[in-house]
Amino acid sequence: MNDHEFLETAIEQARIGRAEGGVPVGAALVADGRVLAVGRNRRVQMGSTIRHGETDALERAGRLTAEVYRRATMFTTLSPCDMCTGAILLYGIPRVVIGDDTTFRGPEELLAARGVEVVHLRSAECRELMEGFMAEFPTLWNEDIGV
């Protein structure tokens, strides 16, 4: 699978989240050409403040050795927030593929400064999922980003 196909796996999670009434951000942790885990924002679904797309994928991947993380790529439908950026840095994940960073943009410069490769796929569907959600649930979205 190529980057666009792996991103599609993350987008599917975002779509599920949207259908659940949640924040439509999805992620997939990939290594050695296969998906180790997918994740999606669970603020609404689980009442969770720490399960964003990326951290949910890391949690569902379970305990891994550092060597696996060092070969991994985090695919995410939306530019990682401060927390998810930190999680990526903690585990030394060297590559992040982002669907959209126009509706929200996290500290991508921090990822780059710490040596993480940041790839933008500029997905119209990722952007449109967020635009629709932000218009319908602005208060929920603000809560999710601490505003």
Next chain:
Amino acid sequence: MNDHEFLETAIEQARIGRAEGGVPVGAALVADGRVLAVGRNRRVQMGSTIRHGETDALERAGRLTAEVYRRATMFTTLSPCDMCTGAILLYGIPRVVIGDDTTFRGPEELLAARGVEVVHLRSAECRELMEGFMAEFPTLWNEDIGV
């Protein structure tokens, strides 16, 4: 309660974690003079990769409005890692009180650069809990910090 007394609440969590065979890091989220939630590292106990002391406290505190976070202090027995630093920044928590930053030191300069007040209490017990744990379980400790 003063800072030392709130830190004691976090240390109690670290002690519980140590007794459970886990990573002995504890935290307490405090606002308006009361503990909103305590937390501890749950890597071993829950097989969790995202529940560090600070993030566990945030998760257990549940969904809060931004105004509450803006009045909060995060007490932690150990200097926050990249992920927990990011979680503190995401929610705009303006003050962090740290028990020990000699056995591990996260990106405290990032907290300071983003306007977070960082206070060190230099607790011998926090340091000794980590020293004992790191000597007994070096592989587990490395896993927890992505090494």
